[in-house]
Amino acid sequence: xxxxxxxxxxxxxxxxxxxxxxxxxxxxxxxxxxxxxxxxxxxxxxxxxxxxxxxxxxxxxxxxxxxxxxxxxxxxxxxxxxxxxxxxxxxxxxxxxxxxxxxxxxxxxxxxxxxxxxxxxxxxxxxxxxxxxxxxxxxxxxxxxxxxxxxxxxxxxxxxxxxxxxxxxxxxxxxxxxxxxxxxxxxxxxxxxxxxxxxxxxxxxxxxxxxxxxxxxxxxxxxxxx
Numbered sequence: 001x002x003x004x005x006x007x008x009x010x011x012x013x014x015x016x017x018x019x020x021x022x023x024x025x026x027x028x029x030x031x032x033x034x035x036x037x038x039x040x041x042x043x044x045x046x047x048x049x050x051x052x053x054x055x056x057x058x059x060x061x062x063x064x065x066x067x068x069x070x071x072x073x074x075x076x077x078x079x080x081x082x083x084x085x086x087x088x089x090x091x092x093x094x095x096x097x098x099x100x101x102x103x104x105x106x107x108x109x110x111x112x113x114x115x116x117x118x119x120x121x122x123x124x125x126x127x128x129x130x131x132x133x134x135x136x137x138x139x140x141x142x143x144x145x146x147x148x149x150x151x152x153x154x155x156x157x158x159x160x161x162x163x164x165x166x167x168x169x170x171x172x173x174x175x176x177x178x179x180x181x182x183x184x185x186x187x188x189x190x191x192x193x194x195x196x197x198x199x200x201x202x203x204x205x206x207x208x209x210x211x212x213x214x215x216x217x218x219x220x221x222x223x224x225x226x
Contacts, residue, residue: 006168006186009198015213016129020220023207027055027083027136027225035068035076037144041158042081042088047095049087056082057136057222060194060206064139067192071184074146080158080202081140084133085226090123100161118199119161127224129209132197136225137207140200143185152181158202167201 032038042050056064068077084092093116100107100115107115121131132138143152155178156164163169167186170179182201190196194204195214205211207221 003180003183004187006171006183008168008171009196011198012210012213015210018209018212018218018220019128020209020212020223022223023059023221025057025059025136025207025222028058028061030054030056030061030079030082033068035071035146036065037076037078039078039080042084042092045095047088048091049085050091054079054082055136055225056139057207057225059221060137060139063193063206067188067194070188070191071143075143075152075184076146077141078144078151079139079141081133082138083136083225084131084138086123086125086134089121089131089134093120093123096120096159096161103161115161119159119165130222130224132203132205132208132210134224134226135208135220135222137211137222138203138205139194140202141185141189141204142202143181152184153177154181154185154201156201165200165202167196167198169201 030038038054040052040054043052096116096119097112100112124131140158142154142158144150145152155170156162167182170182186196189204194206195211197203209220212220
């Protein structure tokens, strides 16, 4: 895998309006391997409805396994979140709302809303407009070193609500090892067929409406997996 700079990405304004033709791929339960570890963070946090069982669409899982194989041999992937039912999406939205309210007590509700939606897709029960994680085609992840089991430093924590979570932040504010570690993750995932959400270095998608928009396609593969 060639270690290239992460390109500047712009969030597409129209992806949420794209249709999908459900391809019928099943959700598959993930299992750990020496280079693929599972850490269901929202179940650990006790979010309402969150399950310790982690699932992805079969096509997305195949590509995740491909991404693992593209990494340097000394590295593996930790999966943090995958398929997320509507109940969990709502619980995450509510949790993030309270986090922002506590950290920025001077914010108005409008300002809190804009901050939260920057990091969490707004819950949506409309079956024609499923949020990415609800499709089973989105995955949140990070890297770890096989020799020690420790996570590689990425410059921010997972789900940290700061500007530095933007995927290419350390291309514009270079700082090793954050720059190279993000390049490794981005390179492996995109080469395997995923697209990245530009505001979150850990979030990648396959088969979703955002994925279709980024690929210049008119129709996505995945609807809601619920």
